[in-house]
Amino acid sequence: QTQGTIFPAPNFNPVMDAQLLGEALQGISCEKDVLIDILTQRCNAQRLFIAEAYRDMYSRDLITDLKENLSHHFKEVMVGLMYPPASYDAHELWHALKGVDTEEKCLIDILASRSNMEIFQMKEAYLMQYNTDLQQDIDSETSGHFRDTLMNLAQGTRMEGYVDPSTAAQDAMILWEACQQKTGEHKNMLQMILCNRSQQQLWMVFQEFQNISGQDIVDAINECYDGYFQELLVAIVLCIRDKPSYFAYRLYNAIHDFGFHNKTVIRILIARSEIDLMNIRQRYKERYGKSLFHDIKHFASGHYKRALLAICAGDAEDI
DSSP, X not given: OOOOSOOOOTTOOXXXXXXXXXXXXXXXXXXXXXXXXXXXXXXXXXXXXXXXXHHHHHSSOHHHHHHHHOOHHHHHHHHHHTSOHHHHHHHHHHHHHHSSSOOHHXXXXXXXXXXXXXXHHHHHHHHHHHSSOHHHHHHHHOOHHHHXXXXXXXXXXXXXXXXXXXXXXXXXXHHHHHHHHOOHHHHHHHHHHHHHSOHHHHHXXXXXXXXXXXXXXXXXXXXXXXXXXXXXXXXXXXXXXXXXXXXHHHHHHHHHTXXXXXXXXXXXXXXXXXXXXXXXXXXXXXXXXXXXXXXXXXXXXXXXXXXHHHHHTOOGGGO
């Protein structure tokens, strides 16, 4: 049972919320606590109703006002919460592709973990928001087998529900050979299987791989390949096996390995807040001993910290 941390607020009144936000933003000093209390305690659909009420009331755009009145990472959190999920993914992909440096890890996080439907909606949002095609941008901004694999994922053509035990052993054999041979053709076969077989099918393929090679497929990929191609392949395998565990691992790395990589922490918390952030929190605690709530509290500060903790939604024992 996957579970988020943000739910629809009961007794929701978008007009009242819009008025409170307007007062908080128009005041001499911006009342950031009011913004946090409202925007982190409403589900995304409710936030969109608030934005509509805000426009009717003030003839102004809420996202524009948030951008003008806030700064740094706190602004990124508050603005990020206002995008519908597909638009937020599109926004993150655009910045990852078009920024000064391509942010490969962002591309990996999003494209390795989204369903066919989520990818379809994300591509539509990308086209509407930026008037350009996501796959064209991936093609021009990335290269090699990393690019080919991203392009394959961005098609959103993974089989759904289909299982064929007889081909699982064949696929496992192809994967094993791809880890031995490492030719361009083998790399293509490897990514074709990982990007197009159904989740249930890949579960069987990974089991068969273990039987054939005596090795876990993640260990084999790590041994045989390197760079972002290897990271992307591993991410696909981990997301097929257990998405919350993958995101727990990414959050832990972002918090501990990069001296708190704000962009990654913000993106994962917002994107998963209504899907499986509660499950991610559980995996994080099980795997790393400390709670996600504890680690965010330790590394972030000010209103930014308060906003992240509100999305994370900790319990007393997490502190």
